[in-house]
Amino acid sequence: MxxxxxxxxxxxxxxxxxxxxxxxxxxxxxxxxxxxxxxxxxxxxxxxxxxxxxxxxxxxxxxxxxxxxxxxxxxxGLVFQQPRLFPWRSVGGNVALALRYAGQSASAADVDLLLERVGLHDVARRRTWQISGGQQQRVAIARALAVDNxxxxxxxxxxxxxxxxxxxxxxxxxxxxxxxxxxxxxxxxxxxxxxxxxxxxxxxxxxxxxxxxxxxxxxxxxxxxELRGLPEFAALRAEVGAAVRSRTEVTA
Missing domain, CATH: 3.40.50.300 (P-loop containing nucleotide triphosphate hydrolases)
Structure with a gap:
């Protein structure tokens, strides 16, 4: 390797x-x-x-x-289909727990920095059930980014x-x-x-x-x-789609 x-x-x-x-x-x-x-x-x-x-x-x-x-x-760092957040903790509390588990500083400033990276700088004090599904998934991504690897x-x-x-x-x-x-x-x-x-x-x-x-x-x-409008994007999408469909049809 x-x-x-x-x-x-x-x-x-x-x-x-x-x-x-x-x-x-x-x-x-x-x-x-x-x-x-x-x-x-x-x-x-x-x-x-x-x-x-x-x-x-x-x-x-x-x-x-x-x-x-x-x-x-x-x-x-791991992100699943469902956010798997702790509902009894705030948004910031979920991120802070991930930082502590990773052996890193979990100060308010550290939490805010991670939340800012995923566009959630203003929801740290909310409970997880008070934010949308998309925001919950952003919290899950922030929590994954807390792992220093x-x-x-x-x-x-x-x-x-x-x-x-x-x-x-x-x-x-x-x-x-x-x-x-x-x-x-x-x-x-x-x-x-x-x-x-x-x-x-x-x-x-x-x-x-x-x-x-x-x-x-x-x-x-x-x-x-602009990216999705590129001819190269369309060609690559067609190639990947054809590979997925052909393999599925072979076993159908």
Whole structure:
């Protein structure tokens, strides 16, 4: 594993009983890359993410993050489909708890700085049930960013949100993730191409790599509408969509 590699999966296979969910998969993710895993439901995207996070161990093969086996809850910031916030704590209290758990300063200034990064500088004292679903997901992202390491793992974090909120959070994530290695799971082809610097399409179960595609699109100096209006964006979206559909139709 190169010192520039954030993640390396070598001949990884994962089974649940006699069912093979994933593999074999070989995958190397360089530091600073935004990798998006896309594919049909049940293809093993979330399983791969849990393996990278250290929540599960592969049945065969090896998983390494920063050259070592992943440590659950320590090796990466995590964002799930549901925010999973503590409702008895304020917004700021949720972020402060994440900072303390990470062994970092949890002063009001530190909390405010993280909330400001996700556009929530004015809600620190509110309870989580007093803010919208989109704002709650921003809090979850701020909490993940509190972990002082370069890896951020996101499992369909915008799936339950309305289209406008989803697009806004996609834009925000592009900005706040600029200094981290990210692995993002989604069903959305448009979201995959918009967010990723690289897209991996997985086959239906057992999940294997059907397409590994670099996304050579500008990440700065362009608005989201301008980006989506590029002919290159349309071509990449068509290529990823075709790979997802073809693999789904083969097993239908």
């Amino acid at each position: 190169s010192s520039a590699d954030a993640i390396k999966l070598a001949d990884v296979e994962h089974r649940y009983g006699d069912v093979t969910a994933v593999g074999p998969v070989d995958l190397t993710v360089p530091s600073g890359e935004f990798l998006v895993l896309v594919g049909a439901s049940g293809c093993g995207k979330s399983t791969l993410l849990r393996l990278i996070a250290g929540f599960e161990e592969p049945t065969f093969g090896t998983v390494r993050t920063a050259g070592a086996p992943p440590v659950p809850g320590r090796g990466a 370069p890896l951020l793992l996101l499992d369909e974090p915008f799936a339950a949100l309305d289209a406008l909120t989803r697009e806004k959070l996609q834009e925000d994530l592009r900005t706040v993730s600029a200094t981290r290695t990210c692995v993002f799971v989604t069903h959305s082809v448009d979201e995959a191409v918009f967010l990723g610097s690289r897209v991996v399409v997985l086959t239906p179960r057992p999940g294997r790599i059907a397409l590994d595609l670099p996304i050579d699109l500008p990440r700065t100096g362009i608005t989201p509408d």
